[in-house]
Amino acid sequence: MKWQQICAYESLSPEYGVPALLGEHPVALFRTGDGELFAVGNVDPYCGAGVISRGIVGDREGEPTVASPMLKQVFSLRTGECLDDPGTRLPTFAVRRKDDVVEIGLP
Amino acid sequence: MTRTLIVVGHGMVGHRLVEEVRARDAAGTWRIVVLGEESRPAYDRVALSSYLDGKSAEDLSLVTHEFLDDPLVDLRLDTGAASVDRHARTVSTTDGAVLGYDALVLATGSRPFVPPVPGHDLDGCFVYRTLDDLDEIRDAATEGKPGVVIGGGLLGLEAANALRLLGMHPHVVEMAPRLMPLQVDEGGGQVLSRLVGDLGLTVHCGAATQSVDADEQGRVRGVTLADGTTIDTDVVVFSAGVRPRDELAEPAGLERAERGGILVDDRCRTSDEHIYAVGECAAVEGRCYGLVAPGYTMAEVVAGQLVDAAGDGFPGADMSTKLKLLGVDVASFGDAHGTTGGALEVVYANNAAGTYAKLVLSDDAQVLLGGVLVGDAGAYSVLRPLVGRELPAPPEQLLLPAGSGVDAGALPGDAIVCSCNNVSKQDITTAITEQELTDVAAVKGCTKAGTSCGSCVPMLKNLLSECGVSTSNALCEHFPQSRSELFEIVHATGIQTFSELIGRHGSGRGCDICKPAVASILASLGRGHVLDGEHAGLQDTNDRFLANLQRNGTYSVVPRIPGGEITPDKLITIGEVARDFGLYTKITGGQRIDMFGARVEQLPEIWRRLVDAGFESGHAYGKALRTVKSCVGNDWCRYGVQDSVAMAIRLELRYRGLRSPHKLKSGVSGCARECAEARSKDFGVIATDKGWNLYVGGNGGFTPRHAELLAADLDDDGLVRLIDRFLMFYVRTADRLQRTSAWIESLEGGLEHVREVVVEDSLGIAADLEAAMAAHVGNYSDEWAGVLRDPHKLARFVSFVNAPDAPDPTISFTEERGQIRPVSLPMPSIRQEVRA
Numbered sequence: 001m002k003w004q005q006i007c008a009y010e011s012l013s014p015e016y017g018v019p020a021l022l023g024e025h026p027v028a029l030f031r032t033g034d035g036e037l038f039a040v041g042n043v044d045p046y047c048g049a050g051v052i053s054r055g056i057v058g059d060r061e062g063e064p065t066v067a068s069p070m071l072k073q074v075f076s077l078r079t080g081e082c083l084d085d086p087g088t089r090l091p092t093f094a095v096r097r098k099d100d101v102v103e104i105g106l107p
Numbered sequence: 108m109t110r111t112l113i114v115v116g117h118g119m120v121g122h123r124l125v126e127e128v129r130a131r132d133a134a135g136t137w138r139i140v141v142l143g144e145e146s147r148p149a150y151d152r153v154a155l156s157s158y159l160d161g162k163s164a165e166d167l168s169l170v171t172h173e174f175l176d177d178p179l180v181d182l183r184l185d186t187g188a189a190s191v192d193r194h195a196r197t198v199s200t201t202d203g204a205v206l207g208y209d210a211l212v213l214a215t216g217s218r219p220f221v222p223p224v225p226g227h228d229l230d231g232c233f234v235y236r237t238l239d240d241l242d243e244i245r246d247a248a249t250e251g252k253p254g255v256v257i258g259g260g261l262l263g264l265e266a267a268n269a270l271r272l273l274g275m276h277p278h279v280v281e282m283a284p285r286l287m288p289l290q291v292d293e294g295g296g297q298v299l300s301r302l303v304g305d306l307g308l309t310v311h312c313g314a315a316t317q318s319v320d321a322d323e324q325g326r327v328r329g330v331t332l333a334d335g336t337t338i339d340t341d342v343v344v345f346s347a348g349v350r351p352r353d354e355l356a357e358p359a360g361l362e363r364a365e366r367g368g369i370l371v372d373d374r375c376r377t378s379d380e381h382i383y384a385v386g387e388c389a390a391v392e393g394r395c396y397g398l399v400a401p402g403y404t405m406a407e408v409v410a411g412q413l414v415d416a417a418g419d420g421f422p423g424a425d426m427s428t429k430l431k432l433l434g435v436d437v438a439s440f441g442d443a444h445g446t447t448g449g450a451l452e453v454v455y456a457n458n459a460a461g462t463y464a465k466l467v468l469s470d471d472a473q474v475l476l477g478g479v480l481v482g483d484a485g486a487y488s489v490l491r492p493l494v495g496r497e498l499p500a501p502p503e504q505l506l507l508p509a510g511s512g513v514d515a516g517a518l519p520g521d522a523i524v525c526s527c528n529n530v531s532k533q534d535i536t537t538a539i540t541e542q543e544l545t546d547v548a549a550v551k552g553c554t555k556a557g558t559s560c561g562s563c564v565p566m567l568k569n570l571l572s573e574c575g576v577s578t579s580n581a582l583c584e585h586f587p588q589s590r591s592e593l594f595e596i597v598h599a600t601g602i603q604t605f606s607e608l609i610g611r612h613g614s615g616r617g618c619d620i621c622k623p624a625v626a627s628i629l630a631s632l633g634r635g636h637v638l639d640g641e642h643a644g645l646q647d648t649n650d651r652f653l654a655n656l657q658r659n660g661t662y663s664v665v666p667r668i669p670g671g672e673i674t675p676d677k678l679i680t681i682g683e684v685a686r687d688f689g690l691y692t693k694i695t696g697g698q699r700i701d702m703f704g705a706r707v708e709q710l711p712e713i714w715r716r717l718v719d720a721g722f723e724s725g726h727a728y729g730k731a732l733r734t735v736k737s738c739v740g741n742d743w744c745r746y747g748v749q750d751s752v753a754m755a756i757r758l759e760l761r762y763r764g765l766r767s768p769h770k771l772k773s774g775v776s777g778c779a780r781e782c783a784e785a786r787s788k789d790f791g792v793i794a795t796d797k798g799w800n801l802y803v804g805g806n807g808g809f810t811p812r813h814a815e816l817l818a819a820d821l822d823d824d825g826l827v828r829l830i831d832r833f834l835m836f837y838v839r840t841a842d843r844l845q846r847t848s849a850w851i852e853s854l855e856g857g858l859e860h861v862r863e864v865v866v867e868d869s870l871g872i873a874a875d876l877e878a879a880m881a882a883h884v885g886n887y888s889d890e891w892a893g894v895l896r897d898p899h900k901l902a903r904f905v906s907f908v909n910a911p912d913a914p915d916p917t918i919s920f921t922e923e924r925g926q927i928r929p930v931s932l933p934m935p936s937i938r939q940e941v942r943a
Binding site: 006014019020021032056057058065072 | 585606615617621623641647652658660902905906907910913917918
């Protein structure tokens with residue numbers, strides 16, 4: 001796996017997403033309240049717009065989630081699966097904190 | 108083959124008949140000609156007096172666009188039937204046409220009875236039947252003067268209420284020893300008299316009218332009663348009963364009933380097999396019915412025969428009535444007067460509270476035969492379906508206020524819960540279980556129960572819980588509380604953040620339902636800028652970027668233009684910004700200019716230019732006050748009676764930034780021409796020559812609604828004070844995403860309750876509501892400027908965290924009509940790769 005440096009860990013707010021470019025692919029990067037990091041595709045599969053990083057982070061029965069701000073479908077941050085419409089999923093990416101830098105793994 | 112049906116009369120019953128035929132006649136075998144004497148199509152005559160209480164003729168109308176456009180319905184207004192030729196099977200109309208029919212339905216209704224007292228036809232004498240009558244009464248009414256209503260029955264009290272709404276002091280003259288002699292008994296009549304007396308009505312019972320007296324010009328100047336009493340007045344309304352309009356019958360050779368009315372059998376057939384009569388003009392087996400519900404049943408009986416050549420006969424009518432007259436509950440049901448042999452009565456009267464209740468029981472005190480309720484008719488929905496059945500509890504328990512030791516469980520399955528629409532308890536519980544209904548609205552939609560007079564709605568709630576449906580008001584899986592409960596918790600505890608709130612009162616980490624709701628509550632209570640710290644992650648995308656998300660991921664930017672008033676310089680700035688950033692521009696429906704296609708990273712620079720030019724955020728993105736639309740007002744308009752522009756600006760600036768359960772819009776019209784369309788708004792203001800009228804609860808989203816009058820003739824400060832209270836009451840107590848219209852409907856007591864709280868301060872919270880609004884007004888600051896001042900907030904407005912200036916590859920535009928429009932890109936290939 002090749003890792004690409006994205007940003008300083010401190011520049012991520014808890015329960016908040018930011019958009020990033022992985023090569024030329026838009027990715028949504030999240031830091032949850034307990035400090036865990038997730039990275040999924042930024043493009044909403046229902047409308048084609050790059051907006052997933054702007055969604056509200058939360059949980060559904062404990063599963064960490066993000067809701068697309070466009071039409072509000074909820075996706076698992078762990079698996080990328082759409083919890084409202086199983087069968088549709090966002091791509092997921094490996095993500096890690098190395099010292100104070102966040103890195104995403106290129107697939 | 109198409110046959111022709113002629114319906115004479117377009118009142119409530121005639122209209123229901125046509126609707127029933129059209130609903131059942133899928134094949135379109137009937138072409139229907141409807142003759143309506145009035146200039147308007149059918150309207151809700153039962154709600155007539157609300158026409159003087161803020162409702163328009165349109166609000167009362169019963170017809171839809173589909174009805175008017177129906178090619179199989181030919182509605183001819185201002186046209187009556189002059190005669191019927193049974194042998195030729197034709198109807199001659201008052202405008203000279205001769206129309207052939209295959210079937211004819213007479214739905215001519217009734218006319219008000221005017222007793223032939225001397226002076227009954229003077230100028231200043233009116234009847235109470237049509238909207239035109241009400242217009243005439245309105246023109247003749249003088250505020251502060253006495254008005255006389257002859258007749259103290261149901262309609263008479265309606266008419267008295269109409270005079271009261273017009274600011275007059277009504278006197279009611281009733282021959283019988285009590286008001287509403289047909290519906291209530293002596294004890295109930297006494298309580299009723301006292302209650303309406305408290306409302307400013309003067310009641311003269313057991314009084315005959317000797318004459319209506321004229322002045323020199325031949326106009327009414329007073330009324331003299333048989334005991335010599337005189338009442339000075341120039342308005343007299345006769346409301347002493349109705350007579351069936353059966354004048355077409357005799358010349359056509361149709362039989363009339365002994366006491367009037369076109370005689371029909373139990374299938375509403377006259378002696379001619381092609382002719383039917385329905386509603387108040389029909390005497391079913393000799394008896395006329397003066398209520399709309401039996402008329403509707405007749406309409407269904409006839410429609411069944413016309414379309415299916417079948418159907419049941421008229422089952423007889425339930426003459427039970429429950430109404431709120433002048434704010435006083437009155438109900439009577441079953442054998443209210445105890446005419447059944449051996450009937451027993453149980454009475455509970457509470458003079459202090461102004462309530463009266465009577466049950467009529469069988470001679471063995473086991474079976475309920477009927478009853479009367481005055482002052483509090485809460486028990487009606489439980490008692491009426493029990494008529495003819497064994498009592499489920501001791502009678503005294505059934506009579507206690509608020510009804511009630513019994514609940515829905517006591518009702519047998521075939522008891523009719525909604526008598527307006529003939530829906531039984533069984534129908535409702537079956538629908539709840541089979542269709543998995545979870546709330547009252549769904550039950551209404553599915554069964555029609557509760558959709559007419561609404562008196563059975565409390566029972567529908569009970570039936571839902573009887574079926575095991577808990578109507579939970581939990582906000583989402585993370586909070587067991589409702590939005591308004593959370594509001595009170597945050598308000599009372601001073602909690603500042605979402606994590607504190609969910610940690611102490613909820614569970615889990617939240618979601619896209621509870622986070623924005625809590626964000627809105629925190630913002631309503633002035634707990635900091637919406638993007639401060641943790642608040643940012645709670646906001647729906649629009650509030651997070653202070654702009655409106657569009658379908659391709661770009662945003663639109665809308666600066667506030669209070670009241671739609673703008674200088675040329677500011678217009679130029681908007682034009683320059685839009686040009687320089689390549690934005691699509693559009694004038695909105697709310698008197699603003701919307702600029703579309705801004706990328707996230709462009710927003711701060713766009714705002715900077717707008718803020719520098721004196722603009723601020725228009726909150727077009729928020730569940731917040733949007734616009735206060737205005738007409739041009741009395742500065743420029745020939746008709747304007749108040750300065751609507753100044754008032755719209757004052758209101759928009761006052762409430763700017765106010766976060767609320769749903770977006771809020773308002774309008775201010777400078778005169779009754781209503782150019783600002785204020786009554787289609789959550790709160791609307793219309794100028795009169797005496798001040799401002801305040802309307803609330805309009806808009807309604809996909810269930811369009813007109814706003815209704817909350818208070819009239821207010822001065823500037825009085826208007827603002829009531830709006831402060833109204834908005835804050837709404838913000839505190841409404842559910843998440845509940846519009847003002849739905850909120851008002853959801854309150855027990857509806858608009859009346861809002862009026863009590865907001866205008867009369869019945870809960871004693873008005874000062875608190877005003878203080879909360881004052882705090883909001885004092886704390887307002889522009890959110891755009893707040894972002895521009897704060898580098899931490901600005902850092903969030905980047906296309907990519909690791910490439911702040913790289914444009915988002917999913918965004919592209921093409922051109923149409925000289926401006927940009929978004930192009931949807933094909934889904935990026937990475938999605939397929941990963942899926943494979």
